[in-house]
Amino acid sequence: MESQLVSVRKGAWAPEEDILLRRCVLQYGEGQWHLIPERAGLKRCRKSCRLRWLNYLKPSIKRGVFQEDEVDLIIRLHRLLGNRWSLIAGRIPGRTANDIKNYWNSCLCKKVGVRGRWPEHQQKKHR
DNA sequence: AACTGCTTCAACCGCTGATCG
DNA sequence: ACGATCAGCGGTTGAAGCAGT
Numbered sequence: 001m002e003s004q005l006v007s008v009r010k011g012a013w014a015p016e017e018d019i020l021l022r023r024c025v026l027q028y029g030e031g032q033w034h035l036i037p038e039r040a041g042l043k044r045c046r047k048s049c050r051l052r053w054l055n056y057l058k059p060s061i062k063r064g065v066f067q068e069d070e071v072d073l074i075i076r077l078h079r080l081l082g083n084r085w086s087l088i089a090g091r092i093p094g095r096t097a098n099d100i101k102n103y104w105n106s107c108l109c110k111k112v113g114v115r116g117r118w119p120e121h122q123q124k125k126h127r
Numbered sequence: 128a129a130c131t132g133c134t135t136c137a138a139c140c141g142c143t144g145a146t147c148g
Numbered sequence: 149a150c151g152a153t154c155a156g157c158g159g160t161t162g163a164a165g166c167a168g169t
Binding site: 033047050054083085086098101 | 153154155156157158159163
Binding site: 047 | 135136137138139140
């Protein structure tokens with residue numbers, strides 16, 4: 001249950017929100033995400049803040065196109081680990097699980113020859 | 128130029144596992 | 149042991165941009 005009963009903002013992040021979040025995480029460090037919105041003065045839920053930091057604001061993140069060796073590594077790791085995106089991301093410096101997942105679903109699916117995004121009629125929750 | 132379908136990617140949702148009291 | 153809460157994950161959605169007609 002999200003403890004934010006006050007109106008929580010959704011949708012795309014504004015540059016000012018990025019600045020507040022970055023400042024807050026740099027000051028207090030990662031972790032304690034439930035406290036971040038309050039500390040930063042953001043009307044966002046902790047999930048949203050965490051995702052934004054991990055996927056876009058973190059200084060170590062590498063943007064731009066995937067290099068050939070990265071693609072090769074992703075394919076091999078995926079063969080090994082399956083859809084364990086966070087594990088795959090952990091072995092590719094500067095790339096996030098969300099990035100890799102998106103790249104896989106949009107590009108590599110076809111390249112590797114997986115039919116469609118997922119096996120036909122795959123249940124939404126199957127863990 | 129306008130319309131339409133496709134692709135990409137940022138963000139959200141719902142769930143599970145870990146932790147704590 | 150158990151319920152509540154939090155962190156983290158994978159799957160999905162939707163908007164924006166692009167390409168083709």
